[in-house]
Amino acid sequence: MSTKKKNVPSMVKDQTLIKKRREQMVKGAVSLFKEKGFHRTTTREIAKHSGFSIGTLYEYIGSKEDVLYLVCDSVYEEVMERLEAHLDQKEAGMDYLKQAVRSLFKVVDEMQDEVLVMYQEAKSLPHEALPYVLKREEEMTQRVEEVVRDCCRQGVLDLDERVIKLTAENIMVKGHMWSFRRWTLSKRFTLEEYTDYQLEQLLGGLSSTNEAKS
Incomplete structure (x- = not known):
């Protein structure tokens, strides 16, 4: 299966307008998918929450699955953009790693609903679109x-x-857990406290690994 970006059909040729309308769709769809799930949400509801008619909606997409694809693609794009914006290239070594972890957790906190919807609903993507979304991940x-x-x-x-790859996977999982489990974690920890604790666990494990090798 292809990992290339999916070409979502549009009857409109104006790229600026396409971008604007699809951004509206993504915003409207995220709130609906979070509340009702992808399968229980109708295209008519997406159109209404996006601020236009269902006829207008279908001028910019071919199916409801296209909206889900746009949601997943835009979330990955925005997460990467925000992550890079938070990272300070002046830092180095362990300080830079700590900053990367803090930045990732902060971005997940800023985009809690989007990240949650993406992971809950990506399984509903068509088979031809899923490899591309997994590649973005x-x-x-x-x-x-x-x-x-x-x-x-x-x-x-x-x-x-x-171990480098496993460490990166661990960091990603701990970051996303703030979104998945925030309903209970936020009762006990602030984001800063959660981040500090996870850094201690993550980097402490790495230190133990290094000591065992020496």
Whole structure:
């Protein structure tokens, strides 16, 4: 199956208008998918929450599945953009890794609903669209891998390639858990407290690994 970006059909040729209308759709769809789920949400409801008629909706998409695809693609795009905006390239080594973790957790907190919907509903994507969305997820994890790998190049960490990848996966899971479990975690922790605790667990485990090797 292809991992190329899906070409969502549109009867409109104006790219600026397409972008605007689809952004409205994504915003309207996220709130509905969170409340009702993808399958229970109708295209008429999406159109209403987006601020236009169902006829107008179908000028910019071909199906309800196209809306879900646009939601997933736009969420990954925005998460990556916000993550890069939070990262300070002046930092290095372990400080940069800590900053990357804090930045990721902050972005997940800022986009809680979007991240939750994306992970709950991505399984409903058509088979031809799913590989591309999974590739976007992999790209996000690879960005975290780069930071961990940079620590290894600087001699701050001593991890083999498998552990580098696993560390990045652990960081991603801990970040997303703030979205999945926020209904209970937020009763006990602020975002800062949660981040500090997870950093201690994540980096403490890496330190233990290094000590075991020495």
